[in-house]
Amino acid sequence: xxxxxxxxxxxxxATSLYAVAASLHGAxxxxxxxxxxxxxxxxxxxxxxxxxxxxxLHALLTNDFSxxxxxxxxxxxxxxRFRVTALWGGMEGSLxxxxxxxxxxxxxxxxxxxxxxxxxxPYVTATAATxxxxxxxxxxxxxxxxxxxxxxxxxxxxxxxxxxxxxxxxHPPALYLGYVSWTIPFGFAIGALATGRxxxxxxxxxxxxxxxxxxxxxxxxLLGARWAYEVLGWGGYWAWDPVENAAFMPWLxxxxxxxxxxxxxxxxxLKVWNMTLIILTFALTIFGTxxxxxxxxxxxxxxxxxxxxxxxxxxxxxxxxxxxxxxxxRLRELRPRxxxxxxxxxxxxxxxxNLLLVGIAFATLWGTIFPVLSxxxxxxxxxxxPPFFNRVNAPLAVALLLLMGxxxxxxxxRATFRNLVDNFLGPAALGLxxxxxxxxxxxxxxxxxxxxxxxxxxxxxVAAEFHSGARARVAMVGDSYGAALLxxxxxxxxxYGGYVIHVGVVFMFLGxxxxxxxxxxxxxxxxxxxxxxxGRYTLEYQDSANEEDPHMAQLIAxxxxxxxxxxxxxxxxxxxxxxxxxxxxxxxxxxxTMRDDLYVxxxxxxxxxxxxxxxxxxxxxxxxxxxxVVLVLGTGIAAFPSRTATLRERARETSAIQRQRA
Amino acid sequence: xxxxFKFVAGIAVIVAxxxxxxxxxxxxxxxxxxxxxxxxxxxxxxxxxxxxxAGRVAPGSMQWNATTSDLRFTxxxxxxxxxxDVHYNGLLPDMFAEEKKVVVEGPYTAAAPFEATTVxxxxxxKYEAESKS
Numbered sequence: 001x002x003x004x005x006x007x008x009x010x011x012x013x014a015t016s017l018y019a020v021a022a023s024l025h026g027a028x029x030x031x032x033x034x035x036x037x038x039x040x041x042x043x044x045x046x047x048x049x050x051x052x053x054x055x056x057l058h059a060l061l062t063n064d065f066s067x068x069x070x071x072x073x074x075x076x077x078x079x080x081r082f083r084v085t086a087l088w089g090g091m092e093g094s095l096x097x098x099x100x101x102x103x104x105x106x107x108x109x110x111x112x113x114x115x116x117x118x119x120x121x122p123y124v125t126a127t128a129a130t131x132x133x134x135x136x137x138x139x140x141x142x143x144x145x146x147x148x149x150x151x152x153x154x155x156x157x158x159x160x161x162x163x164x165x166x167x168x169x170x171h172p173p174a175l176y177l178g179y180v181s182w183t184i185p186f187g188f189a190i191g192a193l194a195t196g197r198x199x200x201x202x203x204x205x206x207x208x209x210x211x212x213x214x215x216x217x218x219x220x221x222l223l224g225a226r227w228a229y230e231v232l233g234w235g236g237y238w239a240w241d242p243v244e245n246a247a248f249m250p251w252l253x254x255x256x257x258x259x260x261x262x263x264x265x266x267x268x269x270l271k272v273w274n275m276t277l278i279i280l281t282f283a284l285t286i287f288g289t290x291x292x293x294x295x296x297x298x299x300x301x302x303x304x305x306x307x308x309x310x311x312x313x314x315x316x317x318x319x320x321x322x323x324x325x326x327x328x329x330r331l332r333e334l335r336p337r338x339x340x341x342x343x344x345x346x347x348x349x350x351x352x353x354n355l356l357l358v359g360i361a362f363a364t365l366w367g368t369i370f371p372v373l374s375x376x377x378x379x380x381x382x383x384x385x386p387p388f389f390n391r392v393n394a395p396l397a398v399a400l401l402l403l404m405g406x407x408x409x410x411x412x413x414r415a416t417f418r419n420l421v422d423n424f425l426g427p428a429a430l431g432l433x434x435x436x437x438x439x440x441x442x443x444x445x446x447x448x449x450x451x452x453x454x455x456x457x458x459x460x461x462v463a464a465e466f467h468s469g470a471r472a473r474v475a476m477v478g479d480s481y482g483a484a485l486l487x488x489x490x491x492x493x494x495x496y497g498g499y500v501i502h503v504g505v506v507f508m509f510l511g512x513x514x515x516x517x518x519x520x521x522x523x524x525x526x527x528x529x530x531x532x533x534x535g536r537y538t539l540e541y542q543d544s545a546n547e548e549d550p551h552m553a554q555l556i557a558x559x560x561x562x563x564x565x566x567x568x569x570x571x572x573x574x575x576x577x578x579x580x581x582x583x584x585x586x587x588x589x590x591x592x593t594m595r596d597d598l599y600v601x602x603x604x605x606x607x608x609x610x611x612x613x614x615x616x617x618x619x620x621x622x623x624x625x626x627x628x629v630v631l632v633l634g635t636g637i638a639a640f641p642s643r644t645a646t647l648r649e650r651a652r653e654t655s656a657i658q659r660q661r662a
Numbered sequence: 663x664x665x666x667f668k669f670v671a672g673i674a675v676i677v678a679x680x681x682x683x684x685x686x687x688x689x690x691x692x693x694x695x696x697x698x699x700x701x702x703x704x705x706x707x708x709x710x711x712x713x714x715x716a717g718r719v720a721p722g723s724m725q726w727n728a729t730t731s732d733l734r735f736t737x738x739x740x741x742x743x744x745x746x747d748v749h750y751n752g753l754l755p756d757m758f759a760e761e762k763k764v765v766v767e768g769p770y771t772a773a774a775p776f777e778a779t780t781v782x783x784x785x786x787x788k789y790e791a792e793s794k795s
Contacts, residue, residue: 339666340669343668343669343672348669348672351669351673352672352676355673355676355677356676359676359677359680362680362684363680363683363684363687366684366688367684367688370688371695380694381694381695381696382692382693382694382695383692383693383695383714384687384688384691384692384693385691385693385767387687387690387691388687388688388691388692391683391687391690391691392680392683392684392687395683396680396683523731523752523753525728525729525730525731583756583757584756584757585756586756601753603731603753603754604728604753604754606728610728610729612728612731612753614752614753
């Protein structure tokens with residue numbers, strides 16, 4: 001079995017390298033059979049990586065401790081579902097998993113375009129296969145996943161307890177899907193640069209891939225935040241850790257890209273900028289992997305020291321040189337055909353939105369690599385913590401929130417005074433009113449008031465867009481209001497899906513701002529039967545219990561929660577002691593409502609039953625997660641294939657072909 | 663020409679604002695990452711700044727008062743030259759134990775003990791960051 005897994009990896013390296021060579025030769029020499037052969041090799045790589053992954057999964061599920069990786073990340077007492085999770089629990093496995101997703105997506109993209117975009121596809125194959133060859137070569141030469149132990153232990157070391165968690169099962173796959181799927185649009189961009197087909201063909205073809213990549217990256221981040229919130233037990237969900245930043249940066253540049261391509265499609269402008277954004281986004285996904293693998297920047301979580309750093313940096317440099325080199329050769333052809341007309345226009349709202357998103361990404365990058373930079377330049381290791389990121393990014397994010405309300409309703413080209421009054425009087429009034437109400441309710445934090453005010457502003461503009469569109473449809477088609485609203489969304493899924501995503505983002509803004517500004521945190525040490533109060537809640541420590549099984553021992557405290565003198569719930573925070581490896585862990589318990597979360601951590605529990613509780617009240621944090629759900633819904637609307645969109649796309653392609661022939 | 667100038671000016675203002683924010687924020691939030699030996703070295707001046715000191719919990723030095731949530735211990739240099747007495751009020755971190763490598767954060771003071779605002783523990787052997795990411 002193990003031999004098969006290894007053999008499949010070696011062969012995958014060969015097929016991926018062959019795919020690069022055959023595709024490039026086929027494209028440059030215009031030899032169709034080589035292009036086809038390159039594509040077949042890419043499919044073959046996928047098949048081989050699948051075999052290798054199946055061998056690994058089988059070994060994990062059957063506890064084959066002769067494999068070092070299996071012995072390091074599973075045990076006989078580990079539940080089967082976590083043995084599957086162990087595939088991405090460590091370095092070798094996650095690289096293999098990465099290669100699996102990449103080759104799967106490559107095959108999907110190739111299959112999807114088997115009759116289309118024939119000119120671009122060889123370069124897509126070559127790009128994706130180059131990335132695959134890089135990851136597979138790491139697996140073959142640097143971190144062999146099937147390395148054997150000369151003396152297989154009777155019991156494995158087990159998966160880190162912090163990873164034995166529901167969120168941890170779905171968070172890494174989501175994040176990897178997001179990271180990896182950026183390779184496909186990047187491949188199309190390279191194809192456009194190489195062939196000189198620099199119209200918006202590559203953008204339209206890869207649009208759904210971008211949306212998917214953006215979506216999974218965002219979802220991965222959100223699930224990671226949720227995991228941190230539930231498992232790490234410090235009452236927060238985002239710590240600006242290098243590993244988190246690594247996943248956040250490509251999401252930001254990807255968001256900028258999704259917005260600025262609209263300008264290119266409509267106005268044929270910003271071509272260089274869009275190219276730059278997609279290249280940067282791809283580079284940041286590789287850089288992110290580098291950050292998490294290399295241990296160059298010591299993060300609170302990351303102590304993985306591996307020799308992979310230089311390889312990633314070399315590959316990153318190679319990718320940047322090739323892509324920006326190609327772009328430099330095409331610079332003349334990338335010149336815009338139009339110019340920006342006015343500062344007060346939708347184009348410039350998009351432009352400033354892009355600047356802010358890239359600005360946040362830059363500040364995050366700067367803060368993340370600052371320790372390395374300062375050591376190089378001044379020889380002192382200086383780090384900047386979460387306060388840095390909050391201080392820089394909060395004002396930029398608030399400005400972004402404001403633009404989110406401006407962008408969708410301001411006129412294209414040049415907004416007239418009339419247009420501004422018509423579109424913004426209502427939203428601005430509501431925004432001011434919301435800010436005023438916030439102030440009257442005792443809010444004194446400027447950022448909180450601004451966020452409330454701008455959120456109301458954005459929600460009003462989005463609602464107005466839906467309403468005016470639906471009303472126009474009622475007048476035109478004669479539908480009922482509800483049917484008109486549905487028809488409107490169906491007719492232009494991308495636009496209205498985007499608005500729904502904006503609503504989700506507003507909810508997330510509210511959740512993040514309120515839970516960071518108005519969080520209450522208290523530490524109480526109590527005996528059994530004693531009570532303590534936090535915010536509007538009173539907690540009574542009733543009982544403690546000990547439980548033990550072969551996998552772990554648990555200390556459980558029981559607290560009755562009262563609000564206005566009535567018991568509303570019972571919370572049971574735990575302290576766990578895992579046996580392999582011997583490690584304590586905190587199991588938080590919380591009561592989550594739309595208004596706030598009561599979040600209780602059991603700090604310690606002594607023999608006499610005296611317990612220490614760290615308790616938090618996090619207002620509106622529920623809206624962060626709910627915003628995520630809305631975001632999923634919005635992306636679904638924007639990306640879901642529909643008849644109208646397919647027909648429109650087909651009509652466009654036909655007319656493009658006719659134009660070429662003419 | 664005037665139109666282009668307006669855009670260039672607008673972009674320049676935003677870029678400058680971002681640059682200014684980054685610059686001032688670094689200055690206000692920077693934290694020196696040092697070892698115990700570097701902290702004790704009188705040649706270095708960290709007065710007025712925040713420091714993050716890496717070291718090891720000296721054997722036999724840990725005192726944990728569960729009632730008041732006070733943690734006192736001696737932070738020893740990993741290579742064994744110099745000690746700092748540390749005081750921290752808060753929950754005992756899960757992985758905290760004697761002989762473990764830890765990192766403490768707090769404002770620099772000449773007086774002992776060092777008042778840590780944060781104590782970070784690590785488990786170098788096993789914890790894989792990429793899975794967390």
